[in-house]
Amino acid sequence: xxxxxxxxxxxxxxxxxxxxxxxxxxxxxxxxxxxxxxxxxxxxxxxxxxxxxxxxxxxxxxxxxxxxxxxxxxxxxxxxxxxxxxxxxxxxxxxxxxxxxxxxxxxxxxxxxxxxxxxxxx
Amino acid sequence: xxxxxxxxxxxxxxxxxxxxxxxxxxxxxxxxxxxxxxxxxxxxxxxxxxxxxxxxxxxxxxxxxxxxxxxxxxxxxxxxxxxxxxxxxxxxxxxxxxxxxxxxxxxxxxxxxxxxxxxxxxxxxxxxxxxxxxxxxxxxxxxxxxxxxxxxxxxxxxxxxxxxxxxxxxxxxxxxxxxxxxxx
Numbered sequence: 001x002x003x004x005x006x007x008x009x010x011x012x013x014x015x016x017x018x019x020x021x022x023x024x025x026x027x028x029x030x031x032x033x034x035x036x037x038x039x040x041x042x043x044x045x046x047x048x049x050x051x052x053x054x055x056x057x058x059x060x061x062x063x064x065x066x067x068x069x070x071x072x073x074x075x076x077x078x079x080x081x082x083x084x085x086x087x088x089x090x091x092x093x094x095x096x097x098x099x100x101x102x103x104x105x106x107x108x109x110x111x112x113x114x115x116x117x118x119x120x121x122x
Numbered sequence: 123x124x125x126x127x128x129x130x131x132x133x134x135x136x137x138x139x140x141x142x143x144x145x146x147x148x149x150x151x152x153x154x155x156x157x158x159x160x161x162x163x164x165x166x167x168x169x170x171x172x173x174x175x176x177x178x179x180x181x182x183x184x185x186x187x188x189x190x191x192x193x194x195x196x197x198x199x200x201x202x203x204x205x206x207x208x209x210x211x212x213x214x215x216x217x218x219x220x221x222x223x224x225x226x227x228x229x230x231x232x233x234x235x236x237x238x239x240x241x242x243x244x245x246x247x248x249x250x251x252x253x254x255x256x257x258x259x260x261x262x263x264x265x266x267x268x269x270x271x272x273x274x275x276x277x278x279x280x281x282x283x284x285x286x287x288x289x290x291x292x293x294x295x296x297x298x299x300x301x302x303x304x305x306x
Contacts, residue, residue: 004284004287004288004291005291007270007271007274009288010271010274010284010285010288011274013284014274014275014278014284032281034247036131036135036243036247037135038132038135038193041123041128041131041132041135042123042128046128046131046236046239046240046243047239049239049242049243049246049247050236050239050242050243053242053246053281053286053290056281056283056286057283057286057287057290059283060283061283062282062283064279064281065279065281066246066247066279066281067247067248067249068243068247068248070135070138070139
């Protein structure tokens with residue numbers, strides 16, 4: 001991946017990235033939602049978020065939208081990460097460490113296998 | 123929470139919850155005056171005087187999922203233990219300004235921690251909010267306004283690998299290049 005140091009660099013690679021995204025979006029966009037309430041932050045949600053963004057960057061994963069939400073009422077299970085792909089039901093994971101976050105991205109997001117071990121019921 | 127930048131993330135989340143459209147964050151490490159300050163200004167729904175006067179009470183929270191809010195009371199106590207203070211100004215319908223200050227060299231002051239990750243999390247995680255970020259290290263300033271980036275992206279997600287790389291570089295290198303030599 002080319003190094004991006006300025007907005008001008010970003011502009012150059014944008015067209016190419018858009019093209020790749022068009023291909024990927026056809027198979028369904030993946031939404032990743034990280035709980036970022038006080039409870040989540042105190043439990044390590046920022047580290048989980050950081051690991052997710054690092055993995056997307058390092059593995060060059062296209063077509064993923066990462067957003068965050070507030071407290072979802074499962075404070076004892078934080079950090080919580082939810083994955084929604086295309087029109088499939090949302091899957092919720094609890095106590096997501098950076099390591100578990102990387103595993104979820106690899107197994108679930110990239111290969112489509114739910115990581116049952118860390119799944120929690122809402 | 124053991125880092126000031128985690129507290130900063132937590133305060134900024136209050137502004138997100140208050141439906142702010144623009145959120146301005148400023149972090150300053152002022153060696154000459156031995157001060158570390160963090161502030162968050164938003165144009166969210168604000169608080170009336172009654173709520174404002176109670177907001178540092180841990181048993182006051184706007185959340186509906188449980189009845190205790192601990193973010194602000196903890197941070198206020200941490201600042202006051204370090205010859206610092208917390209100030210909150212708010213107007214219903216206009217927005218809220220929160221500032222927290224510490225004696226930078228105080229032995230009990232929490233480390234600033236991973237400020238770049240806090241900013242990356244906020245900007246990527248809340249794409250509909252207009253973020254303005256200022257970091258002052260000694261006399262130097264890093265200024266970031268995501269308006270030009272979003273204009274360039276034209277609706278493409280901020281969690282694109284290239285955009286994450288750009289934001290990470292901007293925050294990490296920008297902060298590192300002007301941060302005072304060591305955390306005392």
